[in-house]
Amino acid sequence: MATAVEGVDLNTPPTPELAATLRKALWDNQVLCIRGQSIGPGAYLTAISAFGEPQIRPEIPHVDGFPAVTTLSSEDRDTKGDGKRLVAGATWHSDDSFMARPSALTALYGIVVPDEGGDTQYANMYAAYEALPEDKRRHLDTLQVVHTMKPAREGLGRTRSIDPAILAQRPPSTHPLIRTHPETGRKALYISRNRMDHIVGMDRAEGHRLIDELVEHAIQPQFTYRHKWRQGDIVIWDNRCLMHKANGDYPEGARRFMQRIIVAGEVPV
Ligand code: OGA
Ligand code: MN
Numbered sequence: 001m002a003t004a005v006e007g008v009d010l011n012t013p014p015t016p017e018l019a020a021t022l023r024k025a026l027w028d029n030q031v032l033c034i035r036g037q038s039i040g041p042g043a044y045l046t047a048i049s050a051f052g053e054p055q056i057r058p059e060i061p062h063v064d065g066f067p068a069v070t071t072l073s074s075e076d077r078d079t080k081g082d083g084k085r086l087v088a089g090a091t092w093h094s095d096d097s098f099m100a101r102p103s104a105l106t107a108l109y110g111i112v113v114p115d116e117g118g119d120t121q122y123a124n125m126y127a128a129y130e131a132l133p134e135d136k137r138r139h140l141d142t143l144q145v146v147h148t149m150k151p152a153r154e155g156l157g158r159t160r161s162i163d164p165a166i167l168a169q170r171p172p173s174t175h176p177l178i179r180t181h182p183e184t185g186r187k188a189l190y191i192s193r194n195r196m197d198h199i200v201g202m203d204r205a206e207g208h209r210l211i212d213e214l215v216e217h218a219i220q221p222q223f224t225y226r227h228k229w230r231q232g233d234i235v236i237w238d239n240r241c242l243m244h245k246a247n248g249d250y251p252e253g254a255r256r257f258m259q260r261i262i263v264a265g266e267v268p269v
Contacts, residue, residue, distance in 0.1 A: 001124045002031040002225040010039050010047040010234070019050035026051070026105070027183045030242050031122050031225060034234045037109065041066040044234070044259060048107045051236065052263035055103055057096075059166050063259065072108070072258040074118075074250070087248030091156040092123065092215050094239045095262060097192035098149040100173045104265030107236045112257040113229035117250035120235065122225045123243045125188035128218035129178060140189070140214075143177040144200040145207075152197040153208065172197065179268040181240050188241040189214055190268060218243060240265065 003025055008014075014022065026032040039047070041063045045054055054068040061076075063069040076086040089095075096102040108120070129137065149162060149170040177199070179190040193215055199207030227235055237244060250256060 003029040004033040006035045011043050013046045014050045030238050032236045036232045037234050041069040048261045055262045070260045074256040089246040091194050092243045092245045093192040098147040098195045102265050103262035105263035107261045109259040110229040110233045112255045114250035114254040114256050118256045120227045121245045123218045124223045126186045126241050127223045129189045141178050146172050146174050146197045147195045148172045148197045151194045153194050156194045175268045
């Protein structure tokens with residue numbers, strides 16, 4: 001899992017050939033890092049458009065004039081909640097799983113990265129699924145899960161407090177626990193721990209125990225990759241076959257500033 005390319009300058013829009021090479025690298029490796037970038041939001045959007053259609057999420061702060069280029073900063077505070085430092089995505093998740101069509105891909109551009117800490121971790125959900133015993137896979141293949149934007153679990157890290165008007169536009173979504181990737185045809189576990197309200201037809205607590213057990217399985221070292229950020233990295237990952245996790249372990253006062261673009265996905269099947 002995970003590959004890095006150097007020697008590409010995204011100030012020039014990717015040619016169709018380069019775009020196809022980058023997409024293939026992403027489908028084959030799940031995480032793609034394009035190193036050494038120094039680009040503005042317009043060039044960033046053009047480059048990511050080679051992977052699909054950028055999406056807007058109005059609840060996340062964005063770059064002036066570029067609603068699809070949102071920002072993630074060590075200065076973020078939960079202004080609607082208690083004002084404490086906000087580390088988005090600090091529990092294992094897949095982006096926007098509560099949406100009917102969750103984003104397929106996420107890109108993060110590391111503009112300021114801390115010297116130590118702030119790594120992003122990934123778990124390969126194809127490999128985690130494939131390593132399960134056959135009878136377990138057959139059972140999991142039958143399960144559906146209700147995902148909600150409002151966090152479903154206590155004690156799994158903070159999320160941004162959401163405007164009730166936005167919450168009202170985001171009804172729960174029911175997705176299979178095992179999904180098939182539309183590009184590769186491979187099956188993967190589809191887990192976003194804090195958004196999984198319950199497994200359909202299963203006692204809530206029992207469903208949460210099963211989800212926790214699958215997370216513990218999937219985050220074993222042989223299935224995971226830890227990205228140590230260098231300034232200028234653009235990392236693109238595939239939410240359809242990965243979980244990921246932010247780490248807020250850099251010191252108070254250290255700065256981390258990222259620009260984020262999400263790319264439209266499909267209804268999980
Ligand atoms: C995200 C996310 C991880 C990080 O942007 O969706 O989970 O390390 N970010 O900032
Ligand atoms: Mn995330």
